Every structure is written in structure tokens, then in C-alpha cells.
Amino acid sequence: MTTHETIPETVDDVLKEFRDCGALLEGxxxxxxxxxxxxxxxxARVLMDPARAGRLAQAIVNAIPDDVLDQVDVxxxxxxxxxxxxxxxxxxxxxxxxxxxxxEGTFHLRRGFALEPGAKVLMVEDVVTTGLSSREAIDAVAREGGxxxxxxxxxxxxxxxxxxxVPFYPLAAFDFPTYDENDIPDALASVAVTKPGSRK
Incomplete structure (x- = not known):
């Protein structure tokens, strides 16, 4: 297996995947x-290469205990x-x-998706910051019967x-500080703000 095909195992490996494709932004x-x-x-940028996305997904799965994986239905x-x-x-x-x-602001399944009653679900996110979206999504699965x-x-x-x-298994944790709207350091506040995420 070449270096490019190696499954990431450390935080540095994961960070390298982001840097290699210009997905670690500063501003x-x-x-x-x-x-x-x-x-x-x-x-989205780090996942645009299907081979890289596959490596990262395999690395995520490798970090989840077998007894959890054995229960997953969907x-x-x-x-x-x-x-x-x-x-x-x-x-x-x-x-x-x-x-x-x-x-309309509340998570639910669409497009013909449906969970079997009592289905054991593995929730998958890209990035967790406060956990708000995750908790909303977990609540939605419960409403959908899973x-x-x-x-x-x-x-x-x-x-x-x-x-x-619920138990949480992130591939990597990065110590990039975040700030409340009313507590932004002067050096950061002097830089024009952009909002690259998908949520309005």
C-alpha cells in the first residue's frame, strides 16, 4: 500500500489530509x-476526492468499538x-x-427514507463544535422510530x-479556539468575517 493509500491513524495524519487538499482554511x-x-x-473539500473520502471513512470505522458496530442497522x-x-x-x-x-427548520427524513421501528442507528457527522446539530438529529431519529x-x-x-x-467516536479532535460573538479577540475581529458553513 502506498503512502497516499494509507488509512489515517493519528491526528497529524488527518490534518495532513486536510492540508494536502487545501481544506484547512485560515481567516x-x-x-x-x-x-x-x-x-x-x-x-466538503477534503471529501471531494472519493479515494480520500473512503480512507477517512475507513479510519472513522476503525475507531469505533466492535461491540458498537455489531449493533448498527443503518x-x-x-x-x-x-x-x-x-x-x-x-x-x-x-x-x-x-x-x-x-x-422548515426541524430535521426529518424525506425522499422515501424510513427507519424500521427500533432500528439501531449510527449517526455520522462531519464536524461537531457545540453538538447542537447532532442532538437535534438524534432527537429526529427518535421521532422517526429509531x-x-x-x-x-x-x-x-x-x-x-x-x-x-450517546457515545461519541470522532476521528480527530483539533484545538482550534472558538469565540462567542461578544468575545472575539481584536486581532480576529479586524479580519473580515466569512461564513462557509451550510446552515443559515
Missing amino acids: HFKLSSGRHSGHYLQC VVSPAMGGIIVGHEVARVLKKDGMFLERP EVIAECALIDRSLGSADLG
Whole structure:
């Protein structure tokens, strides 16, 4: 197996995947959570290469305990950010993958997607910062008749502080500081803000 095909195993390996494709951005970003940061991980860009997406999905699955994986019936992810990584994780697990949408503000299944009653769900996200989207998606699965038994993600920006109410298995945690709207450092505040995420 060549170096390019190696499954990422460390935080540095994962960060290299982002750097190699220009997906680690620097500037002033307003995150989907509403917090501000000088760094942004553009997961859509890191996942645009199917081979890279496959490597990262395999790495995510490798970090989840076997006793959890053995229970999974189906993979669910929240749109938009979770769709690609969720699909790739489902492919690795040889399970169906579906996604939640919220065109009116509340997550639910559309497009003919439906969960079997009591289905054991693995939730897949791209990035977790505060855990708000994840908790909303987990609640939506319960409303749809399933049960989220665990969540996994490419990146945990909360460094373990996000409480999702279920076991959480991120591939990597990055210590990029984030700031409340009213507590932005002067150096960051002097840079024009952009909002690269998908949530309005």
C-alpha cells in the first residue's frame, strides 16, 4: 500500500489530509454553531476526492468499538455536511445510509427514507463544535422510530466537551479556539468575517 493509500491513524495524519487538499482554511469564520474562529475545516473539500473520502471513512470505522458496530442497522447523517461522510461510512459498514433534512427548520427524513421501528442507528457527522446539530438529529431519529446508539464524526472541535447523550467516536479532535460573538479577540475581529458553513 502506498503512502497516499494509507488509512489515517493519528491526528497529524488527518490534518495532513486536510492540508494536502487545501481544506484547512485560515481567516475569520463564523461557524454553523454561531461561534467565531480563525480556522475552518472545509470537510466538503477534503471529501471531494472519493479515494480520500473512503480512507477517512475507513479510519472513522476503525475507531469505533466492535461491540458498537455489531449493533448498527443503518447509518444516518444530517444534511448537508454529514451526507458524504455518512454515505462513505455506510459503504464501509455495508449498511444502508440515509440523511435527515430540515427545509422548515426541524430535521426529518424525506425522499422515501424510513427507519424500521427500533432500528439501531449510527449517526455520522462531519464536524461537531457545540453538538447542537447532532442532538437535534438524534432527537429526529427518535421521532422517526429509531434509536441512535452512537455517533461518529470526522472532527471534534469541542475537544470532548460536547455532550451528545450517546457515545461519541470522532476521528480527530483539533484545538482550534472558538469565540462567542461578544468575545472575539481584536486581532480576529479586524479580519473580515466569512461564513462557509451550510446552515443559515
